[in-house]
Amino acid sequence: MPEALDRKGDRALYLQIADQLREQVVTGKLAPGSRLPSEHSLMAAYDASRDTVRKAIGVLKAEGRLDSERGRGVTVRTAPPVxxxxxxxxxxxxxxxxxxxxxxxxxxxxxxxxxxxxxxxxxxxxxxxxxxxxxxxxxxxxxxxxxxxxxxxxxxxxxxxxxxxxxxxxxxxxxxxxxxxxxxxxxxxxxxxxxxxxxxxxxxxxxxxxxxxxxxxxxxxxxxxxxxxxxxxxxxxxxxxxxxxxxxxxxxxxxx
Amino acid sequence: MPEALDRKGDRALYLQIADQLREQVVTGKLAPGSRLPSEHSLMAAYDASRDTVRKAIGVLKAEGRLDSERGRGVTVRTAPPVxxxxxxxxxxxxxxxxxxxxxxxxxxxxxxxxxxxxxxxxxxxxxxxxxxxxxxxxxxxxxxxxxxxxxxxxxxxxxxxxxxxxxxxxxxxxxxxxxxxxxxxxxxxxxxxxxxxxxxxxxxxxxxxxxxxxxxxxxxxxxxxxxxxxxxxxxxxxxxxxxxxxxxxxxxxxxx
DNA sequence: AAGTGGTCTAGACCACTAC
DNA sequence: TAGTGGTCTAGACCACTTT
The missing domain is CATH 3.40.1410.10 (Chorismate lyase-like)
Known part of the structure; x- marks a missing residue:
C-alpha cells in the first residue's frame, strides 16, 4: 500500500510518511471517522522506527486532520457541525x-x-x-x-x-x-x-x-x-x- | 532557575517543562526575540532526556510561541505587524x-x-x-x-x-x-x-x-x-x- | 489478556550557524 | 571548529480500551 520512501533525499522520512497519509485523508481513501493502521503496522509497512511513524502522525494531528486515543487507535477527524x-x-x-x-x-x-x-x-x-x-x-x-x-x-x-x-x-x-x-x-x-x-x-x-x-x-x-x-x-x-x-x-x- | 518537576504525578514531564517555559514567555521573562537555553542546557537544568526537552519545545512551537532554527537555537517569536x-x-x-x-x-x-x-x-x-x-x-x-x-x-x-x-x-x-x-x-x-x-x-x-x-x-x-x-x-x-x-x-x- | 497509543531514555549521525 | 537543532533508531514501561 505505501509508496516507496526516499531514504537518501532531503525530505525527512516522517514528512514523506505524513505526505502519504495526508493524501489518503484528503482524497477520502481514509474516510472521516475511520481508523488508521496501528503504529506497529505502519512501522512494518514503511520499515521505519516507531518514533518516526509517531512523528508523521503528529504532523497530521497538528494540522487538525487526525485524532488519537490511548488504547483505541488513530482516527480521521470528522468535521463538527458549523x-x-x-x-x-x-x-x-x-x-x-x-x-x-x-x-x-x-x-x-x-x-x-x-x-x-x-x-x-x-x-x-x-x-x-x-x-x-x-x-x-x-x-x-x-x-x-x-x-x-x-x-x-x-x-x-x-x-x-x-x-x-x-x-x-x-x-x-x-x-x-x-x-x-x-x-x-x-x-x-x-x-x-x-x-x-x-x-x-x-x-x-x-x-x-x-x-x-x-x-x-x-x-x-x-x-x-x-x-x-x-x-x-x-x-x-x-x-x-x-x-x-x-x-x-x-x-x-x-x-x- | 527551573522549578522542581513532579516525576510521579499524572502530568507528563514534557508538559511540565512546557508549562514552565510558557510561563516565562507569557510573563516576558523570556522576551520576544530572545534565545532560550540550548537543548543541552535544558537537559541538564531539568535532568531530562533530550527527547523530553525537545517535546516540551515542540508544544510551544505548536502554540506559535517559539521558533527554532538549526544551528541558531530556539527563540521567542516576535509578533509581526498587524x-x-x-x-x-x-x-x-x-x-x-x-x-x-x-x-x-x-x-x-x-x-x-x-x-x-x-x-x-x-x-x-x-x-x-x-x-x-x-x-x-x-x-x-x-x-x-x-x-x-x-x-x-x-x-x-x-x-x-x-x-x-x-x-x-x-x-x-x-x-x-x-x-x-x-x-x-x-x-x-x-x-x-x-x-x-x-x-x-x-x-x-x-x-x-x-x-x-x-x-x-x-x-x-x-x-x-x-x-x-x-x-x-x-x-x-x-x-x-x-x-x-x-x-x-x-x-x-x-x-x- | 492482548493490543493500542503515551512517555521516557540513550545514543548516533547529520546540517546548519556562528566564531 | 564548536555548538546548535533535526532526524532516526532501539528498547523499556505505562495507561487505557477492546475482546
Missing amino acids: ERLGSDRLARKHRKAGKGAYLADLEASGRTAEIAVTVSTEKASREVAARLGLKAGERVLVRSRRMLADGQPLQLAVSYLPLELVKGTQIEQHDTGPGGTYARLEEMGHRLDRFEERVTARMPSPDEAKSLDLGPGTPVILVARTAYAVGNRPVELCDTTMAADRYELLYEISAQ | ERLGSDRLARKHRKAGKGAYLADLEASGRTAEIAVTVSTEKASREVAARLGLKAGERVLVRSRRMLADGQPLQLAVSYLPLELVKGTQIEQHDTGPGGTYARLEEMGHRLDRFEERVTARMPSPDEAKSLDLGPGTPVILVARTAYAVGNRPVELCDTTMAADRYELLYEISAQ
Whole structure:
C-alpha cells in the first residue's frame, strides 16, 4: 500500500510518511471517522522506527486532520457541525423576547443549550479602559459566559460594562432578562447605534483548549466587539473566543 | 532557575517543562526575540532526556510561541505587524483611482507592495457554481493573486467571475485598471449592491504554510466573499487566505 | 489478556550557524 | 571548529480500551 520512501533525499522520512497519509485523508481513501493502521503496522509497512511513524502522525494531528486515543487507535477527524453567526444577530428587531439570542437560536434548531455565567466587578485594565473610553482603574462589570450546545462547549465570552452605567440594574444579575444586556441598556436610555467587531485567530492556550474541548490543531477565532450608543459612546465590550472548526461568521457589507 | 518537576504525578514531564517555559514567555521573562537555553542546557537544568526537552519545545512551537532554527537555537517569536482590514475597504467611495486598494493602502503606510497575478478560465466546480448561481460546468474566469508587503507574503486570493459576464473586458487582463474589478463591473452596468463575507479559520496545509511563509502554530483566516449586483445577482467570488497573526478584520454593524 | 497509543531514555549521525 | 537543532533508531514501561 505505501509508496516507496526516499531514504537518501532531503525530505525527512516522517514528512514523506505524513505526505502519504495526508493524501489518503484528503482524497477520502481514509474516510472521516475511520481508523488508521496501528503504529506497529505502519512501522512494518514503511520499515521505519516507531518514533518516526509517531512523528508523521503528529504532523497530521497538528494540522487538525487526525485524532488519537490511548488504547483505541488513530482516527480521521470528522468535521463538527458549523454554526453560522450572522451579523444581523445584533439587530434590534432580532432581539428575542424570551431568552438570549444564543439560547433561542440553538433550541430553534432542536438542540439543547446551556450557558454558565459568572458576574463580578473589577478595575478596568489599561486595554479595557481604552476601549471603553474610561480612565484606567475605573470599575467595570464583568460578565463571563461559557456556552454549550448538546453538552459540547462552543464559545467563551467576556463582557465589560462601565460599572457606573449599570450599577443596581438587572445587568448585574445572572439573568439579564428578555432581550438581554442590550435591551436593558436601551431601556435605560442608551440607545444603541452600531457595533464594531474585530476578528482574528490564533492557536488556543491550554486553558482555552480544555474549556472549549478543542482537538489538537484547532485554532480559535477571536471576536472583540464594542457596542456604541448614539453619540458614539462605547457602552459595552464583548470578547468572544470560539472553536474555529465549529463557527463561521457572516457579515453583510453595503457597497455604498 | 527551573522549578522542581513532579516525576510521579499524572502530568507528563514534557508538559511540565512546557508549562514552565510558557510561563516565562507569557510573563516576558523570556522576551520576544530572545534565545532560550540550548537543548543541552535544558537537559541538564531539568535532568531530562533530550527527547523530553525537545517535546516540551515542540508544544510551544505548536502554540506559535517559539521558533527554532538549526544551528541558531530556539527563540521567542516576535509578533509581526498587524494589518487592519476595515469593511469600508469595499465601499465605492474608497475605490482608489490609481491602483488597487491593496497596493494603495500599503504604500500609503510606507511599505513596498507587490502582487503576483495569474489569470485563467476553467469550468466552475459544483461549489463555485452554487455560490455564483451558475449551472455546474459553466465557465468562469479565475484570478489568483499573491500579495506581499516588504517582501513578506500576506495573503492569497482567488476570484471567480462568470466568463459570460467578463469576456473581452479588462477584467481578463493582469491589470484590471483604476479601481479594479469592481470599478469595471460597475462601468459595465452591474452596479454593486452589497457584499457578503463568511469568515472562519483553520490550520494551513503545508502548501499554504509555505507560500505564506507561516511559522508553526500559525493558523490562517479564510474569508469567502460574494459580491452582489443590484437585483441580488452574485457577480464575483473572492476567497482569501491570510496569515492569522498578520491580520485583523474590522466590521461595522448597524444596531438597526 | 492482548493490543493500542503515551512517555521516557540513550545514543548516533547529520546540517546548519556562528566564531 | 564548536555548538546548535533535526532526524532516526532501539528498547523499556505505562495507561487505557477492546475482546
